Amino acid sequence: MSLSYYKRAGILPTTLVNYLGMMGWSFGDDKEMFSLDEMIEVFDLKKISLGGPVFDLAKLTWLNQHYIQKLAPDQFVDYIRDEIFSRDYLLALRPLLQDRMTRFEQFVDNFSFFFNGALNYQGLEVLPKGKDVESMKAMLTELVELLDELYEWNHTAIHDLMNAHREKIGWKPKDYFMSVRLITTGRKDSPPLAESLEQIGREMVRFRIRNFVDTGLPKA
Numbered sequence: 256m257s258l259s260y261y262k263r264a265g266i267l268p269t270t271l272v273n274y275l276g277m278m279g280w281s282f283g284d285d286k287e288m289f290s291l292d293e294m295i296e297v298f299d300l301k302k303i304s305l306g307g308p309v310f311d312l313a314k315l316t317w318l319n320q321h322y323i324q325k326l327a328p329d330q331f332v333d334y335i336r337d338e339i340f341s342r343d344y345l346l347a348l349r350p351l352l353q354d355r356m357t358r359f360e361q362f363v364d365n366f367s368f369f370f371n372g373a374l375n376y377q378g379l380e381v382l383p384k385g386k387d388v389e390s391m392k393a394m395l396t397e398l399v400e401l402l403d404e405l406y407e408w409n410h411t412a413i414h415d416l417m418n419a420h421r422e423k424i425g426w427k428p429k430d431y432f433m434s435v436r437l438i439t440t441g442r443k444d445s446p447p448l449a450e451s452l453e454q455i456g457r458e459m460v461r462f463r464i465r466n467f468v469d470t471g472l473p474k475a
Contacts, residue, residue, distance in 0.1 A: 260458040262338050264372035270319040278308035288321060339370055347454055351446035365442075369454060374441035374463060376471045381437045383430035388472055391434070394424055398435070399464050408457050414449035438467045 261271055269290070276294045277287065281302050326334065352366055368374060382391055398420055405416055421431040436448050439460055445451055452460050 260456070260462070264459075265339070266315065266319050267322050267334070270315065270322045273322075274315050274318055278310070279304050288318065344454075351450055351454065355446060365444075368440040368442065368445065369451075371441075372459070372462070373466050374438075376437070376441065376467065379437050379441065381434055381467070381471065382473060383427075383434060386426075386430065392468055392472060394426065394431075394434075395438070395464050395468050397424075399461050399468075402457065402461055402464075405457070408453060410447070410449035410453040413452050417449070435464075438471070439463050 262268075272291050273287075273289060276282070276289070276291070280298075281304070282289050282294065282297060283302065323331070348366070348369055352362070355365070356362065382388065398417070401416055401420055402413075405412055417432070417435065421428065432448055433443070436445060436451075437443065439448075439455065440451055455463075
C-alpha cells in the first residue's frame with residue numbers, strides 16, 4: 256500500500272521508516288526504535304536476514320503509538336491538521352457534506368468514515384435478505400479485484416464498474432449498493448456512494464472490503 260494509505264490510517268512516516276528498517280534487518284542490542292540516520296550509521300549487510308519478513312500490523316501499531324507519544328504538542332496538532340484534516344481534502348469533501356449538515360457538530364459523527372481506517376460493523380445488517388455468506392464473499396472478492404484494475408479512480412468510472420458487476424452477477428441494485436455502502440462507510444445514510452468512494456480512495460476502499468471479508472462476515 257502507498258504512503259497515502261498509511262497517512263489516512265494515522266501511521267506516522269517516521270514509524271514506517273523505522274518499521275520497514277526492521278523487516279529483514281536487525282539494529283542490534285534489541286533496539287526497536289531508531290531514526291533513519293541511526294540506521295545508516297550502524298547498517299551492516301551481515302545483519303540482513305534471508306528469510307522472508309512478516310508484515311505485523313500489531314507491531315506497526317505498537318511502534319506508531321510510541322512515536323505519537325513522543326510528538327511535541329505543536330507537532331501533534333500540526334500532523335492532525337495537515338495530514339488528517341488537510342485543507343485540500345476538506346475542500347474535496349465539501350460538496351458531499353455541506354448540504355447534509357444543519358450544525359457543524361454533525362461533522363464528526365456523520366462523516367468520520369472519510370477519515371477512519373477500519374470501520375466498526377457492529378449492529379449493521381450487511382448481508383442482504385436472501386443472500387448467503389458464500390455469495391456475499393464471492394461478490395466482494397470479485398469487486399475488490401475489479402476496483403484494483405480500475406484505471407481512472409473517479410465517481411463516474413466507479414459507478415459504471417459497480418453497476419456492470421452488479422448486472423453480471425444478477426444482484427438487485429438495493430442489495431448490491433447498500434451492501435457496498437455499509438461496508439465502505441459503515442452508514443446507511445452516507446453521501447452518494449460512488450462520490451464517497453472516490454474521496455475515500457482506492458486503497459482504503461479495497462482495505463475496508465477485504466477487512467470485512469476477513470473479519471466482518473457472519474460465519475457460514
